[in-house]
Amino acid sequence: SNLLYFLTSLPIALIVYFFAPVEYFVKAIIPANVLDSALIEGAISQIRLLSTALFLLFFGSGPASAGYAYILRCFTRGNFVWIWSEFWQKFRENLKQGIVALLISIIGIPLMLTAILVYFKLSQSTGSSMYSILLYILGILLIMVILMHTFLYQIMITYDCTVSMLYKNSFLMVLAKFPITLINSVIGIIITFLTFTWLHPVVAILFYIFF
Numbered sequence: 697s698n699l700l701y702f703l704t705s706l707p708i709a710l711i712v713y714f715f716a717p718v719e720y721f722v723k724a725i726i727p728a729n730v731l732d733s734a735l736i737e738g739a740i741s742q743i744r745l746l747s748t749a750l751f752l753l754f755f756g757s758g759p760a761s762a763g764y765a766y767i768l769r770c771f772t773r774g775n776f777v778w779i780w781s782e783f784w785q786k787f788r789e790n791l792k793q794g795i796v797a798l799l800i801s802i803i804g805i806p807l808m809l810t811a812i813l814v815y816f817k818l819s820q821s822t823g824s825s826m827y828s829i830l831l832y833i834l835g836i837l838l839i840m841v842i843l844m845h846t847f848l849y850q851i852m853i854t855y856d857c858t859v860s861m862l863y864k865n866s867f868l869m870v871l872a873k874f875p876i877t878l879i880n881s882v883i884g885i886i887i888t889f890l891t892f893t894w895l896h897p898v899v900a901i902l903f904y905i906f907f
Contacts, residue, residue, distance in 0.1 A: 699906070712751050717810075745900070756801075762786050804841075815827045816831055
C-alpha cells in the first residue's frame with residue numbers, strides 16, 4: 697500500500713519539489729553573509745526533498761491520501777481489504793473533496809509561511825509587539841493546521857460532510873486529542889528529518905516507500 701500511495705502521489709511530489717518556494721525561504725532566513733552562497737545552493741536540493749517528504753507526510757496528496765487512509769484503517773482494525781480495488785474506489789469517492797483539500801494545502805501553507813516570515817522580520821526590525829503577537833497567532837494556527845491533517849482524511853472517508861465541516865471536525869479532534877497528536881507529529885518530523893538528512897536521497901526515498 698505504501699508503494700501504491702507513493703506512485704499515485706508522485707505527480708504532487710514533483711510539483712511540490714520543483715515549484716515550492718524553498719529557495720526564497722532559505723535565502724530569506726539565512727543572510728548572505730552568514731553562509732557562502734555556494735553552500736546554500738548545494739543545500740537547497742536536499743531541503744527541497746525534505747520539504748516534499750514533510751508535505752506528503754502531513755498534508756497528503758488529496759484523493760490518494762483518502763485511499764491510503766482507508767487501507768490503513770482496515771489494516772489497523774484487522775479487516776480484510778483488497779488493496780488495489782478498494783484504494784481506487786475510495787480515490788474516486790473522495791476525488792472532489794480530496795482535490796479541494798490538496799489545493800487548500802498547496803496554496804495556503806506557502807502563504808502562511810510567507811506571512812510568518814514577513815511578521816518575523818517586521819517584529820525584528822521595528823520591535824513592535826503587534827507584529828510579535830501576529831507572528832505567534834500565525835505560528836499557532838500553522839501548528840493547528842498541520843495537526844488537523846492527522847484526522848482530515850480519516851474523517852473524509854468515514855463521514856459524508858462538506859469541506860467546511862471536514863475542517864471543523866478535524867479541528868475539534870485536535871482539541872480532543874492534542875497531546876498525543878502533537879507527540880506523534882513531532883516524532884514524524886524527527887524521523888523524516890533524520891531519514892532525509894543522514895541517508896542518501898535514493899535510500900531515503902526507498903525507506904519512505906517501504907517503511
